[in-house]
Amino acid sequence: MALSQPALAADPDPRNWDAVLEEARGQTVYFNAWGGSENINSYIDWAGSTLKERYGVNVVHVKLDDTANAVAKVLAEKATGKNEGGSVDLIWINGENFASMKRQELLMSPDWTTGLPNWAYVDHENKPTILTDFTIPTDGLESPWGGAKLVFFHDTARTPADSVPQSSADLLKWAQENPGRFSYPQPPDFIGSSFLKQVLSEVIVDKSKLSKPVDDASFAEDAAPLFAYLDALHPNLWRSGKAYPQNYPDMKQKLADGELDIIFAFNPSEASAGIAAGELPDTVRSFTYPAGTLGNTHFVAIPYNAAAKAGALVLADFLISPEAQARKQDPAIWGDPTVLSMDKLSDEDRAAFDALDLGIATLKPDELGPALDEPHPDWMERIEGEWVRRYGAAN
Amino acid sequence: MKVGGVRLARVAPPLTLAVLLGPLVFGLAGTALPAFGYLPELGGEHFTTEHFGVLGAQPGIARSALLSILIGLVTTLISLGTVAAFVASDLGTTTFSRVRRLISPLLSVPHAAAAFGLAFMIAPSGMIMRLISPWATGLDRPPDLLIVNDPMALSMMAGLIVKEIPFLFLVTLAALPQTRHSETMRLGRSLGYGRIASFTFLLWPPLYRQIRLAVFAVVAYATSVVDVALILGPHLPPTLPVRLIDWMNDPNLETRFLASAGAVMQLSVTLAALLIWVVIERIGALAVCLVRDRGARMRRDLIVRILARLMMSSSALVVFGGIAILALWSVSGLWQFPDALPANFSMRSWMQAMPRMSGPLATTLAVAGLSTLIALVLTILCLEREYETGRGRDALLLIYLPLIVPQISFMFGLQVLSIWLGVDASFGALVLAHLVFVLPYVFLSLSDPWRAHDRRHDQIAAGLGISRGRALLHIRLPMLTRAILTAAAVGFSVSVGQYLPTLLIGAGRLTTVTTEAVALAAGGNRRVIGVYAFMQTLLPFIAFAIAMGLPGLIFRNRRGLRV
Numbered sequence: 024m025a026l027s028q029p030a031l032a033a034d035p036d037p038r039n040w041d042a043v044l045e046e047a048r049g050q051t052v053y054f055n056a057w058g059g060s061e062n063i064n065s066y067i068d069w070a071g072s073t074l075k076e077r078y079g080v081n082v083v084h085v086k087l088d089d090t091a092n093a094v095a096k097v098l099a100e101k102a103t104g105k106n107e108g109g110s111v112d113l114i115w116i117n118g119e120n121f122a123s124m125k126r127q128e129l130l131m132s133p134d135w136t137t138g139l140p141n142w143a144y145v146d147h148e149n150k151p152t153i154l155t156d157f158t159i160p161t162d163g164l165e166s167p168w169g170g171a172k173l174v175f176f177h178d179t180a181r182t183p184a185d186s187v188p189q190s191s192a193d194l195l196k197w198a199q200e201n202p203g204r205f206s207y208p209q210p211p212d213f214i215g216s217s218f219l220k221q222v223l224s225e226v227i228v229d230k231s232k233l234s235k236p237v238d239d240a241s242f243a244e245d246a247a248p249l250f251a252y253l254d255a256l257h258p259n260l261w262r263s264g265k266a267y268p269q270n271y272p273d274m275k276q277k278l279a280d281g282e283l284d285i286i287f288a289f290n291p292s293e294a295s296a297g298i299a300a301g302e303l304p305d306t307v308r309s310f311t312y313p314a315g316t317l318g319n320t321h322f323v324a325i326p327y328n329a330a331a332k333a334g335a336l337v338l339a340d341f342l343i344s345p346e347a348q349a350r351k352q353d354p355a356i357w358g359d360p361t362v363l364s365m366d367k368l369s370d371e372d373r374a375a376f377d378a379l380d381l382g383i384a385t386l387k388p389d390e391l392g393p394a395l396d397e398p399h400p401d402w403m404e405r406i407e408g409e410w411v412r413r414y415g416a417a418n
Numbered sequence: 419m420k421v422g423g424v425r426l427a428r429v430a431p432p433l434t435l436a437v438l439l440g441p442l443v444f445g446l447a448g449t450a451l452p453a454f455g456y457l458p459e460l461g462g463e464h465f466t467t468e469h470f471g472v473l474g475a476q477p478g479i480a481r482s483a484l485l486s487i488l489i490g491l492v493t494t495l496i497s498l499g500t501v502a503a504f505v506a507s508d509l510g511t512t513t514f515s516r517v518r519r520l521i522s523p524l525l526s527v528p529h530a531a532a533a534f535g536l537a538f539m540i541a542p543s544g545m546i547m548r549l550i551s552p553w554a555t556g557l558d559r560p561p562d563l564l565i566v567n568d569p570m571a572l573s574m575m576a577g578l579i580v581k582e583i584p585f586l587f588l589v590t591l592a593a594l595p596q597t598r599h600s601e602t603m604r605l606g607r608s609l610g611y612g613r614i615a616s617f618t619f620l621l622w623p624p625l626y627r628q629i630r631l632a633v634f635a636v637v638a639y640a641t642s643v644v645d646v647a648l649i650l651g652p653h654l655p656p657t658l659p660v661r662l663i664d665w666m667n668d669p670n671l672e673t674r675f676l677a678s679a680g681a682v683m684q685l686s687v688t689l690a691a692l693l694i695w696v697v698i699e700r701i702g703a704l705a706v707c708l709v710r711d712r713g714a715r716m717r718r719d720l721i722v723r724i725l726a727r728l729m730m731s732s733s734a735l736v737v738f739g740g741i742a743i744l745a746l747w748s749v750s751g752l753w754q755f756p757d758a759l760p761a762n763f764s765m766r767s768w769m770q771a772m773p774r775m776s777g778p779l780a781t782t783l784a785v786a787g788l789s790t791l792i793a794l795v796l797t798i799l800c801l802e803r804e805y806e807t808g809r810g811r812d813a814l815l816l817i818y819l820p821l822i823v824p825q826i827s828f829m830f831g832l833q834v835l836s837i838w839l840g841v842d843a844s845f846g847a848l849v850l851a852h853l854v855f856v857l858p859y860v861f862l863s864l865s866d867p868w869r870a871h872d873r874r875h876d877q878i879a880a881g882l883g884i885s886r887g888r889a890l891l892h893i894r895l896p897m898l899t900r901a902i903l904t905a906a907a908v909g910f911s912v913s914v915g916q917y918l919p920t921l922l923i924g925a926g927r928l929t930t931v932t933t934e935a936v937a938l939a940a941g942g943n944r945r946v947i948g949v950y951a952f953m954q955t956l957l958p959f960i961a962f963a964i965a966m967g968l969p970g971l972i973f974r975n976r977r978g979l980r981v
Contacts, residue, residue: 053927058937061770061946068774085926086937091667095674096925102457103838110843110925203562209653211664266567266653272943280543281559281755301751301764302943416478416655 034131035333037138037340043333044078050334051081054323055093056115058086059272062296066350066357074341080334085111090120097129097326109328113335116324117213118157121165122400124324131325131332134163139340142166146364151396152320153362158234158399165322166339169351170360171289172391173221173316176384180306182284187310191225195252197285198259204284206260208274209267210407214289219406221317223249224395233398237405246406250413257414264414279303289319291391292358295382299355308384311392318394320362345372354382427806430799431814434857437796438820441832441854446685446823448831452678462675469679476676478655483687485571486658490641490691491698493575497582498633500729501590506617507723510600517727518591520734524584525908526958527737528915530935531951533577533649535740538747538944540573541566543755545743551756560755567653574650574657578643580733582636586629587730592866593628597621613723615716618706632862635821637695641688642824645917645936658684662826678830685827692822741955748948767945775931775953782930782957784845785920786913789852793860793909794902800861801868802890817861820854825918833922843925851919860909867901899972903965911958931957 035043054071058064064084071082087093093114100109116124124130136142145167147153153167154160177187188194198205208215224233226248232238238245257264261283268274274286275297288294297303323342325335341347345368348361358381365373381387451457455466473479508514539545543560551557566573599621606616626633647657655661662684665677709716747753748767750760804811832851833842841847871894879889895902920933935950 055926058934059943061767061938061943064774065770083927086929086934087926088937089667092921092926095666098674099833099837105837105840110927211668262562262564262567265564265569276944277543279752279754282543282562300766301762302945304752304754412477414654416481 034135035336037135037140037336040140043336046333047331047337048079050331051083052112052331052334052338053083053085053110054113054115054335054338055085055087055090055096055111057088057090058084059088059270062300062357069350070338070341070347073347074338078337080337082334082338090114090116094120094124094129097124097328098127100328101127101129106328108330109326110330111326112329112331113323113325113338115168116165116322118159118319118397119400119403121156121161121322121324122159124326125159125162125164129327130164131327131329132162132164135325135336136161136163136166136339138163139166139336139343141340141343141345144345144363144367145343146362146367149364150320150362152318152394156320156322157397157403161322165324166343167320167362168323168342169321169348170318170362171321172291172311172318172360172394173217173287173289174291174293174309174311174386174391175285175287176278176294176307176309177285178278178304178307180304181281184308184310187285188312190312190314191222191252194285195256198256201284202259203261203263206262206264206268206274206277206283207287208270210410212270214271214274214287215267216403216407217289217317218287219249219253219410220398220403221395222252223398223402223406224317225314226252233402234396236399236401242405246409249406250409253410253414275302278307289317290359292352292354292360292382292385294384295354296358298384299382303384305383309386311386311390313392315393315395317397319397345369345375349375349379352376353379354385355380358382358385427799427803430796430803434796434800435813435816437850438817438854438857441835441851442820442823442828444835445828445830445832448833448835449678449681449827450831452675453682455675457674457678469675470683472676473679473683476661479658479661482655482658482661483683485652485655486641486684486687487691487694489571489575489578489657490637490688491694493578493582493640494633494637494695495698496575497579497586497636500579500583500726500733501586502617502622503614503722503726504587504730505590505594506614506622507719507726509594509603509617513727517730517734518587521584521587521730523959523962524581524734524737525588526911526955526962527581527741528911528932528951528954528958529578529581529643530645530649530915530917530932531744531955532581532737532740533646534947534951535744536573536577536580536736537566537649538743539736539740545739545758548756548758558756566650569652569654571650571652571657574647574652576736577646577650578640580736582640583730583733584737586632586636589629589632589862590625592863593625595870596628596866597624599625610715610717612716612719614719615714619710622706623703628866631815631818631821634692634695635818635858637691638688638822638824641691642684642826644826658687659824659826666830681824681827681830684824688822688824688827741952744948744951746948747944748946748952750945767949771946771949775934778929778931778934779953781924781928782914782932785848785852785928785930786856786910786957789849789856789913790860790906790909792849792853793857794864794906796857797861797864797905798868798895798902801865805868806886814861817858819858821858825855829918829922832919836923842923843927845928848920848924848928851923852913852916855916855919856909856912859912860905863905863908864898864901867898871898896973896976900965900969903968904962907958907961907965910961914954914957 035046037043054067056067067084071084074080074082093111097109097111145153156165188197207218210216210219227233227245232245268277271288274283277283278286279302291309294303294307294309298305298307323339325332329335343362345363348363351357351359352361365376452462453469455462455464455469542563542565547560602620603616606620642659644659644663647660651657651660662677662680665673665680749763749765751762751764753760800814836842836847875893876889879893915932917932917936920930931950931953935954938946938950
C-alpha cells in the first residue's frame with residue numbers, strides 16, 4: 024500500500040474541495056492555539072467534535088501560552104530538515120508572528136485562503152484588516168478567524184460613566200487624578216504592546232509613517248511623543264509602574280478585586296462574558312474613544328511542512344462558516360466579532376446573528392467608534408525594544 | 419534468575435549514567451553552538467562571540483544575573499538554617515515527630531501551586547488583607563502596595579523557602595540514621611553544651627556531608643527556576659531565567675542566538691552561586707571552629723529554638739493555607755474585595771475543566787508511573803551492584819548532575835536533538851526526558867536507607883543457604899519496602915511537576931496536568947488556576963498516601979515489618 028503512494032505528495036488544492044475532503048478524512052489536525060481561556064478552549068473542542076462527526080477529521084488543540092512557541096517549533100523543524108510531516112498543522116496567529124513566518128517562508132503557499140468554499144461569506148471588501156495584517160499583505164496565506172477591537176471597561180459602582188476618558192490624553196489626566204488605578208500589561212504581552220500602539224497612533228505627528236517600516240533616522244523623533252506620554256503616565260500607574268499586570272485576564276481579576284478602575288481588552292464582549300461567568304460584577308460597562316481605537320483581525324495559518332494540510336484546510340474552512348462564526352460571536356460562548364459580511368449571508372444565517380444577545384456590557388457595533396489601523400509590525404518591535412531599554416530595568 | 423540479576427546489576431551503573439548524561443551533554447552542546455553563533459538554518463555559519471556582546475548590552479542584565487545568584491544563596495541559607503536549627507533543638511521530642519508528619523506531605527506540593535497559594539495569600543487584595551478588612555484596616559479597596567513581584571524578590575524567596583524547607587528536612591531525616599545522633603547529642607549535653615551548640619559542633623559536620631549534594635541542588639534550582647519567578651518574582655527587570663524564556667519565545671527568531679547566549683550565562687550564574695556557596699561553607703566551618711575553640715557552651719538558645727519552630731510551622735501553614743485558598747477560588751462565584759468569602763459558589767470551573775482533563779491526566783499518570791518504575795529498577799540495580807562490589811559510589815555522584823545544571827541550559831538543545839532523531843512528541847522520548855530528573859531524586863531518596871541496611875541480615879540469609887538473588891527478593895526488598903515506596907512517591911511527584919521538559923519534548927502534543935496548568939495560568943483566571951493547581955497537588959499527595967499506607971496493608975501478617 025505504501026508503495027503506491029508518490030514519494031512527495033503535492034499540497035492539497037482547496038479549489039478541488041472534494042479531493043480535499045477525501046484526503047482529510049481520518050487525518051489528525053494539531054491546532055496550535057492559545058490555551059489560556061476556558062471558554063475559548065471549549066469552543067475549539069466544539070469545532071473539533073463537529074469536524075470529527077461531519078468529515079472524520081480529528082482535531083487536537085495544542086494549548087500554547089504564547090503563539091511564538093508554535094513558530095519556534097516550526098523553525099526548529101526547518102532547522103533540522105524536517106520539511107514534511109511537521110508537528111504543527113494549523114496556528115492561531117497574529118500580525119507579528121505572521122510577518123515573521125512569512126519572511127522566513129514557513130507558511131504553506133501559494134494563496135489557499137480565497138479558495139476555501141466559505142470564503143464567499145468573508146467581508147474582505149469592508150474590513151481592510153482581512154487582506155492586510157498589520158500592514159503586511161496576507162496574500163491568502165492566512166485565513167481570517169475573528170475580529171478584534173480595543174475596548175475599555177470600568178465598574179460604574181466606582182467610576183461613573185460620565186467621568187471616563189475620551190482619548191489617550193484624557194486617560195493620562197484621569198490617571199494623574201486617580202493614581203494607582205490604571206495600568207497595562209508589560210510588553211511584549213500582546214495587549215500591553217497594543218496599548219503602546221494605541222497611544223502612538225494618537226500622539227505621533229505624522230500618522231502616515233505608521234503604515235511603513237520604521238525610519239531609523241527619524242525614529243527617536245517620531246516616537247518621542249509616545250515616550251513623553253509614558254514618562255508622565257508611569258508614576259501614576261498601579262504599583263507606580265514597578266510591576267505590571269500579567270495580561271488581560273489578570274487585569275480583569277484586578278478590576279473585580281478593586282485594584283484597577285479602568286482596564287481594556289481586544290474583544291468588545293469580554294466584560295459581558297466576565298459578568299456571565301461570575302468573574303465581574305454586573306455593574307461593569309464598556310467604552311471606546313470617539314476618535315477611534317485599534318482594530319484588527321486574527322487568523323489561522325498552515326505551516327509549510329504541516330503533516331495534515333487537507334485536514335487543516337477543512338478546519339480553517341469550518342471556522343469561517345456562518346454556523347461557527349455565529350456561535351463564536353455569542354458572548355455566552357466566546358463573544359468574538361465575526362469576519363463575515365451580513366449582506367452575503369442567507370436569511371437564515373443572518374437571523375442566527377441577529378438573535379444573539381450581546382450582553383449588558385457590550386457596545387453595539389455602531390457604538391464601537393472608528394477602527395484605527397495597526398501600525399507596521401516593525402513599529403511594535405522597535406517600541407517594545409525601546410520600552411525595555413527605558414523602563415525594563417527601572418528600580 | 420540469579421545469573422540474570424547479577425548481569426543486570428553489572429550493566430546498570432553505566433546504563434544509568436548514559437541515560438542521564440547523554441541528554442545533558444547533547445543538550446548543552448545544542449545550546450552552546452548557537453550561543454557562539456552556529457545555527458546554519460538561521461544564517462549563523464561561523465563562530466563568533468558577538469551574541470554575548472548583545473547579551474551584555476541588554477538593559478539591567480547584570481541586575482537580573484546578580485538577583486538570580488542572590489535568590490539562590492539567600493533561599494538556601496534560610497531554609498537550611500531553619501532545618502538545622504529545628505533538628506538541633508527538637509530532635510527526639512514529640513514536637514519533632516508532630517512536625518515531621520506535618521511537613522512530609524508538603525514535599526508533594528508542586529512549586530508552582532505553592533507559589534500561587536502564597537500570592538493569593540499575601541497580595542494587597544489577597545486573603546490576609548480580606549480577613550482584616552475593613553474592620554481592622556478601614557480599607558474597602560486594596561492598598562496600592564508592591565508586595566508580590568517586589569524588586570528585591572522577597573516574596574519570591576519566601577515562596578521558594580517554604581518549599582525548600584520540607585525538601586531539606588526530609589533529606590536530613592534520611593541522613594540522620596547514619597549518624598549516631600542520640601548518643602552524640604547526649605554526649606554534648608552531658609558536657610554542658612546547649613542543644614544548638616551540641617548539634618552544631620558534633621552532629622552537624624557529618625550530617626552536612628551527607629546532605630551536601632541536596633543543598634547544591636537547592637542552590638542550583640533557586641538560581642534557575644522559571645515558574646515560581648513568573649508568579650512571584652520581580653518584573654523590572656525579571657530574574658535571568660524569566661528573561662531567557664521571553665527571548666526564546668520572541669517571534670523575531672534571530673533572538674534565539676541571544677537566548678542561547680543567555681542560557682550559557684545562566685549556566686555560569688548557577689556555577690557562580692555554587693562557588694560562592696562553597697566559600698560560605700568554608701566561612702561557616704571556620705566560624706564554628708572559632709566559637710567552639712573559645713569554649714562557648716551556648717546554653718541559652720531558646721530564642722533560636724522558638725524561631726526555628728515558628729519557621730517550620732509557618733512553612734507548613736503557608737503551603738496548606740495557600741492550597742486551601744486555591745481550592746476555595748476553584749469553586750467561587752463572584753468574590754470581590756474585601757469579602758472574606760465568595761458571594762456565591764459555582765462548580766462551573768470544575769465542570770468546564772473536567773472533560774478536558776482526562777487526556778492530560780492519563781498522560782501525567784502514564785509518564786510519571788513509567789519513569790518512576792524505570793528509575794526504581796535502575797536505582798535498585800545500581801545500589802545492588804555497589805552493595806556487592808563496594809565500589810562505584812563516587813562515579814554515581816554524577817547522577818546528581820541533572821539537578822545541578824540548570825534545566826533551561828540544556829533543554830532547548832535537547833529539543834533540537836529529539837526533533838533531529840524524529841522522536842519528539844513520542845511517549846518514549848517524554849518518559850526518557852522525565853527520567854533525567856526523576857532518577858536523581860529516586861536515587862537520592864533510596865540510596866541512604868539502602869546503604870544503611872544492616873548487612874548481617876544477608877549474612878544470616880547466606881548461612882541459611884539462600885542465594886544473593888533470593889536474599890534481595892525475599893529479604894532486602896521487603897525490609898526496604900517503605901523506603902522504596904517513599905522513593906517512588908518522590909519520583910512520581912517530581913515527574914508530575916515537570917514543566918519545561920514536557921513542554922519541549924512533548925511538543926505540545928503530550929500534555930500533562932502541569933503544562934495545562936501553566937498554559938491556563940497564562941490566562942490569569944484564579945478559578946481555573948485553582949482547579950489545576952489543586953489537581954497538580956492532589957496526584958503526588960495520593961502517591962505519598964499510598965507510600966505511607968501500603969506497607970501496613972502488605973505486611974498485615976508480618977508484625978516485624980510494621981512500623
